[in-house]
Amino acid sequence: MGKTLSEKILSAKSGNNAGAGDIVIASVDLSFVQDTTGPLTVIQFRESNLKKLASPERTAVFIDHAVPSPTRALSNDHLVLRQFADETGAIMSDVGEGVCHQLVAESLARPGDVIVASDSHTVTAGGLGAFATGMGSSDVAVAMGLGKTWFRVPESIQITVAGQFQRWVSAKDLILHLIGRLGADGATYKALEFGGDGIKEMTMSQRFTVANMAVEAGAKVGIFPSDEVTKAYLVDQGRGTDYQPVAPDAEAVYEQTIQIDLDTLEPIVARPHTVDNVALVRELKGTKIQQVLIGTCTNGRLDDLEIAAGILKSKKCHAGTRFIIAPASRQIYLDSLEKGYFRTLVEAGATILPPGCGPCLGLHQGALGDGEACLSTSNRNFKGRMGNPKAFVYLGSPATAAATALTGEITDPREVV
Amino acid sequence: MLRGKAFKFGDGISTDHIIPGRHAHLRSDLPELAKHVLEDADPTFVSRVGEGDFIVAGNNFGLGSSREHAPLVIKMAGVSAILVKSVARIFFRNAINLGLPVLVCDTDGIDDGDELEIDLSAGTVRDITSGQKLTSGKIPQVMLHILNAGGLIPYIKKHGDFKL
Numbered sequence: 001m002g003k004t005l006s007e008k009i010l011s012a013k014s015g016n017n018a019g020a021g022d023i024v025i026a027s028v029d030l031s032f033v034q035d036t037t038g039p040l041t042v043i044q045f046r047e048s049n050l051k052k053l054a055s056p057e058r059t060a061v062f063i064d065h066a067v068p069s070p071t072r073a074l075s076n077d078h079l080v081l082r083q084f085a086d087e088t089g090a091i092m093s094d095v096g097e098g099v100c101h102q103l104v105a106e107s108l109a110r111p112g113d114v115i116v117a118s119d120s121h122t123v124t125a126g127g128l129g130a131f132a133t134g135m136g137s138s139d140v141a142v143a144m145g146l147g148k149t150w151f152r153v154p155e156s157i158q159i160t161v162a163g164q165f166q167r168w169v170s171a172k173d174l175i176l177h178l179i180g181r182l183g184a185d186g187a188t189y190k191a192l193e194f195g196g197d198g199i200k201e202m203t204m205s206q207r208f209t210v211a212n213m214a215v216e217a218g219a220k221v222g223i224f225p226s227d228e229v230t231k232a233y234l235v236d237q238g239r240g241t242d243y244q245p246v247a248p249d250a251e252a253v254y255e256q257t258i259q260i261d262l263d264t265l266e267p268i269v270a271r272p273h274t275v276d277n278v279a280l281v282r283e284l285k286g287t288k289i290q291q292v293l294i295g296t297c298t299n300g301r302l303d304d305l306e307i308a309a310g311i312l313k314s315k316k317c318h319a320g321t322r323f324i325i326a327p328a329s330r331q332i333y334l335d336s337l338e339k340g341y342f343r344t345l346v347e348a349g350a351t352i353l354p355p356g357c358g359p360c361l362g363l364h365q366g367a368l369g370d371g372e373a374c375l376s377t378s379n380r381n382f383k384g385r386m387g388n389p390k391a392f393v394y395l396g397s398p399a400t401a402a403a404t405a406l407t408g409e410i411t412d413p414r415e416v417v
Numbered sequence: 418m419l420r421g422k423a424f425k426f427g428d429g430i431s432t433d434h435i436i437p438g439r440h441a442h443l444r445s446d447l448p449e450l451a452k453h454v455l456e457d458a459d460p461t462f463v464s465r466v467g468e469g470d471f472i473v474a475g476n477n478f479g480l481g482s483s484r485e486h487a488p489l490v491i492k493m494a495g496v497s498a499i500l501v502k503s504v505a506r507i508f509f510r511n512a513i514n515l516g517l518p519v520l521v522c523d524t525d526g527i528d529d530g531d532e533l534e535i536d537l538s539a540g541t542v543r544d545i546t547s548g549q550k551l552t553s554g555k556i557p558q559v560m561l562h563i564l565n566a567g568g569l570i571p572y573i574k575k576h577g578d579f580k581l
Binding site for chain 2: 023025036037039040044047048049050065066070071073074076077080117118119120122134135136137138139141142145146148149150152184185188189218220274361362363367380382383384385387388389
């Protein structure tokens with residue numbers, strides 16, 4: 001019997017012939033923490049008597065959620081993390097470098113890796129063909145010290161993608177469509193495994209967007225096979241030797257198969273307060289929006305900013321709408337400067353934040369007022385998410401976000417370009 | 418045997434309901450953080466919950482963030498077990514890793530304020546108020562070992578490794 005991508009990777013990393021439902025101990029190729037979950041990881045690591053990291057060169061500490069720090073307490077949390085990295089030899093990524101998941105994609109994740117980290121959007125690296133999943137501080141502390149963790153091998157849902165994105169429809173619309181079909185717990189404990197001719201044309205950035213939100217359907221991982229696009233990305237990042245082909249067996253057994261035809265997709269948003277509460281953008285025409293956010297680990301990459309700049313070139317944002325941009329990494333920031341996207345966007349009225357998680361989790365920057373609504377390219381719209389339980393968050397693509405910034409109400413990008 | 422009162426919540430209680438990101442600056446001051454547990458779902462919960470009481474909820478409890486602070490503040494509030502129809506993956510692992518039991522069972526028949534008695538080893542729940550008896554689903558053996566050790570860190574402290 002053939003194996004899914006998840007079964008193949010967990011078999012290789014556990015030394016077992018692993019199938020869905022089995023419990024395995026798998027070696028961990030990369031573990032990392034960020035600044036809101038890392039300090040507790042440090043406490044648990046010390047408490048567990050695990051004195052050394054299993055592999056410091058494959059352990060990373062990211063300061064990305066509260067950057068630059070807005071409060072003394074968070075600054076002190078950052079000190080704890082810097083000291084931990086210093087003592088253990090872990091890779092340290094400090095203020096201004098960017099969001100952990102983007103930096104892991106750029107520099108650390110490899111096809112076939114098992115990756116665990118104390119952030120739920122660790123699934124992003126599934127775009128590269130890694131079995132990457134979020135865990136809590138205790139699990140990650142132990143994985144850092146032992147270099148392994150336990151997994152229940154997930155059943156897989158095969159997502160077969162056909163066709164091509166229509167103009168102004170993108171990966172965000174694809175994943176929102178899928179979450180709408182599955183529901184917010186439709187893939188709990190399971191793997192979402194993407195395949196079909198439609199993914200061959202998808203860029204790495206698009207694959208990261210899709211994988212990033214797998215957790216919003218409850219999935220353990222969202223994983224793509226690696227291919228020529230993956231290889232070209234890694235070569236471009238100066239690490240072509242990290243490439244290896246990973247693919248499911250032809251006779252792999254899936255719990256179910258879902259077909260998606262990209263040709264028929266339209267711009268979609270998730271309405272407050274759940275990610276599966278989706279609607280077509282055109283159905284929400286007229287919904288007033290006080291803030292637009294483009295950025296985060298979901299959609300803060302160069303192509304996302306290029307789309308926004310393309311829509312807003314020589315135009316002005318709506319006067320009643322604040323437009324905020326948080327690039328996902330320093331490299332993206334620099335590239336956006338060089339290509340002129342930031343000039344275009346700032347001229348249109350945007351405020352550029354430092355690379356980081358920014359307003360996404362409501363910790364600082366761009367917190368919403370009572371009754372206000374935000375159209376965000378991030379991945380969560382839970383009640384209270386952006387700093388205020390009396391506010392409303394809609395999730396959409398960078399094109400929808402830019403079109404909405406222009407008009408001040410939820411707008412289908414196809415109407416303004 | 419655990420005994421306490423049921424505090425009933427609905428479906429889709431997220432980690433942002435349990436402890437939102439706007440309180441992240443309090444994560445290094447856990448007693449202060451714990452004062453905000455579940456405030457976006459029920460602002461009165463923290464003042465009413467007592468030692469040993471239970472959270473009873475619907476589907477997909479704990480969806481969202483990997484923050485272990487979510488089950489941690491629930492445990493600090495005195496809650497001795499969580500009863501749900503279904504639970505999100507990371508939250509489930511995190512709760513067990515902190516020694517906080519999560520029982521998956523049909524919670525529809527339990528009302529807010531009901532007195533419950535839970536036998537963890539048998540996986541049974543008795544609603545003393547209604548007289549109803551429930552059986553919870555089995556959790557994987559590895560999680561039982563971790564739970565019985567009082568959590569993952571005490572387990573690793575004791576064994577130094579995973580012993581399956």
